[in-house]
Amino acid sequence: MDLGPHAGFILASYGLCLLTVLVLIAWIRIDKAGQEKALRELAEQGVSRRRPEDGGR
Amino acid sequence: MFEDLSFSLEGGSALVVTGANGIGKSSLLRTLAGLVPLAQGSIRLEGGAPDTPPQEHIHYFGHQDAVKPALSALENLQFWRNFCAAAHGSGFSGDPMEPLKAFDILGIEHTAQLPAAFLSAGQKRRLSLCRLLVTPRPVWLMDEPTAALDRVSESQLLDLMNAHLAAGGLIVTATHSDLALEKTLNLHLQTGDAADLPLEDAPQ
């Protein structure tokens, strides 16, 4: 299809929006990976969410 | 601030500075550390590395921990290990210690990866103490080293200090509590009359 004389502007706006959303998604995924890694490491260290004394909250 | 104060200390021995609050124990240590300029007199260290001022042979362990809460405990220690230049003197045989080993000795190995913001006051103090172990320097200046430490950590600290003395190091410490150190000399600071403790032995 023909986007006319301002095709560059239209594509740029869609492209930049896509980029923003992708950056946001990537950031959220990386954050999630980081938190899960930290949780795994803590679990390996033997720190659990349940207190050892009372066996659960 | 001080008048007629002179003392000398031999490798392998400790000087315990006592005195009332506000008498200037901390100032004395800061002066020895080179942080406060001397009005008169001199501080000499014999047997140190040539062309290196005395204060670069010294570990200063003051009231402040120099621990950054945003960094993990290990990152804190690694920084000081790489930043602080080691210093050797003749007759001093201290070896650098691995950071994790130092953590292990002081019982904070489980906090290595945690941000230092999560550490308690005593743990921060012990983290700060690890700094003295990972970079060997012959002279330790310790201002109230046992503050914020529990009994167990205190005895660990004493072991470390005795080990440092055994390796030929020097310790000058200001303290209120009795420290079971080997080869101790006492310096009691008083107002008015001169607190004078001449000792004839020169450091090695």
Add this chain to the structure above:
Amino acid sequence: MAFWDYANPTRFLKLVQVVLPWLTGLCVVAFAAGLYMSFFVAPEDYQQGQTVRIMYIHVPAAWLSMMCYSIMAVSSLGTLVWKHPLADVSAKTAAPIGAAFTFMALVTGSLWGKPMWGTYWVWDARLTSVLVLLIMYLGLMTLWRTMDDPIKAGKAAAVLTLAGALNLPVIKFSVDWWNTLHQPASVMRLDGPTIHPDILWPLLVMAVAFTLLFFVLHLMAMRNEILRRRVRTLRLRAASAAHPRSAVATAQPAE
């Protein structure tokens, strides 16, 4: 009340686990339909030509930037008034997403403005107030970042969010007033009744797609935040445990 059942973060995480795939699917479908409609169904504007297609992302992004702030304001009420445990999680995680939508609205707006007005930016009332909104979002994000304790940061941010919610209409009003004193309005208007259904439908579908995108991202970010707080609690506990190795030994039978 069912809403309160999900106050428990663990239950909330389970809910997210179930809802998120469906929501993501719906969002993708809505975007496919919306993009198809805005490029192939919608006609070009007799005045603006093809550039009118920017509207299909610009207007929903602008709507979302405001909706996001309303959600943050409601969440802040939840923090301060009802003390709902997930409220500040919701408020905190909505801020970056809101900032992103505001940023999108500004970028597409200026890319639309260049061919239409001949400049990327004018200090027009509407544009300026959106820029102020962006600064509010970024300020809130910074406030969250500079405070270590999430509870304290949550309360502080909630106060600021609500102050902003009360102030934004005033800001909008005063900016309108400021602008009309200096420069005649040059913003193009979408006059409601004259919108042709061929334009309205793609716009509505895109708006639905953007809303779904917001909820997908928000749920994902909330899940991260809950995990982050869990990590924080565990780390605090790990630091306070004097002998973690013996804790392992006693913890294992309990598992």
Add this chain to the structure above:
Amino acid sequence: MSTWAIVLFQRDLRLSVRVGGSALVGVLFFLAVVTVIPFGVGPDLNLLSRIGPAILWIGALLATLLGLDRLFQADRDDGTIDLMLMAGRPLELVVLIKCLAHWVATGLPLVVAAPLLGVFLNLEPAAMAAVTLTLLVGTPALTLIGAIGAALTVTLRRGGLLLAVLVVPLAIPVLIFGVSSADAAIHDPVPFLTPFLILCALSLIAAVIGPIASAAALRFAAD
């Protein structure tokens, strides 16, 4: 470069981006300043594009000054400075590296944001490039000169405002040559290179004077 310098640089950079750090607050402040100016002078785009380089430079100056108070203060508060004095590393170099890390964390984002904010001020692409270039060369000078003020006020509990007052006069030459070289790039007949080279020279001079003066001030502050 030796290990300790790299380690110090990394540490300072980490501290400024982690929780409690303030790396991006400066950029936000920059954005706020640029947003506020049109409310003062009016939304006339021609006027804004004429004074745009000056607005960007003043915004960058203020953002730099406000971020500087923590340069040494945090290290002083927790006793780090004492240990740095005794670490056996030349304090002038330590200060230089701290300034460098501080600039990367707070000054460089200003440079990156400048073209974006230029859009708001209706700057021509050539003017935008010129302002960005002058900021890239000039903001290190602002940080290095500001370090002197930061070191002088390190013992004061609330030295931030005083710091700004102390440093602004010292920063005036940088501002003059920064803005004039940016203006020269916009108005063709005036040569761009002459003020720009002077700006470069100012930065180099600041890289020498700043660390030496700050190190001296920090040594005095220790006792």
